[in-house]
Amino acid sequence: MATQRINQRTRTATPSRVRRGNVADQQALRQAALDAAMKLFQTQGLTGVTMRAVATEVGVSAMALYRYFPNKAGLLRGLWEFAITELHGVINAAINQPGLTARQRLRAGVDAFLGYYEARPDYYRLIFMTEQTYVESVESKWSEAPIYQEVMQTSQALTRDVAQEIGGDPSRARLASDLRFALSTGYLHARLINIRYPWESLDALRAQAVEQIATAAENCLLAKS
Incomplete structure (x- = not known):
């Protein structure tokens, strides 16, 4: 599609x-x-x-x-915005399914994030491994792009919902969201880039990754400052 x-x-x-x-x-x-x-x-x-x-x-x-x-970086910035916009739509569809608890939505979001890039490894390389994609002088800072801000707001809103459901600290939503992102990209790098490693079972690793990433975000919300 x-x-x-x-x-x-x-x-x-x-x-x-x-x-x-x-x-x-x-x-x-x-x-x-x-x-x-x-x-x-x-x-x-x-x-x-x-x-x-x-x-x-x-x-x-x-x-x-x-x-x-002005240069190739400008073109790559356009591709970056397209991919991020498409990813945002995929995640929104996953986390807004009716009847899900906040914790279930969290796991659905992690699963959607991983699945998007697993199906599009070239996009992963474009966004996370191409320095030109993040050149700040092309049009504006990539972190100020409207779609990036929208993605961040969606991520933190979901994390705050989880905090409320589990009795965690909503003020740690940004930290928990960052942790979720770091762990997710770490898994993707291992899965898509480190292909020479003799993984025992990628399916089992994938299932554990979703649960452990979500659990780590929850633990971050429950941790005492």
Whole structure:
């Protein structure tokens, strides 16, 4: 389904001529460039995403593309925002299922986070292992991006709900959320990057990871300052 949505985006129309000063044309070309970058990323990986290759896909000169993206990092920032937005939707769908307790929602969220990147290992490398993705001078600080702020708010709101349910300290929600994130990315790095390690059972490891990550967040909320 995710691939289908991305492929739909790659068919965004590109204006045959970008009229000077026309905001709609400029936005259309910028979106077309991001769609082309996503297409190249999917088919060729990070090395395939170059300014020249994207410009060729869109049908403009490389110099024209530099008017919209100062460098490759700008393109990667766009891909980063797409992936984070999609991940946020996946997590929201998981934690907002009816009838779940806060503790169950916590585990559903961890499971959704891990599952998203397990199904998309290239996205994991893009977001967590590509330094250019986090270049601060492209447009703004990545940590100030609206979607990033939304993800943080969702994570901490869920953690506060868990704190209330288990009698924990809601003021430790940020710390518990950070711990959950650190442990989750640690598991993903082991699972997706350290593939040469002779894991005994990845299925068993996965099940234990979800439970232990959630339990660690709960223990953090219950800990005395």
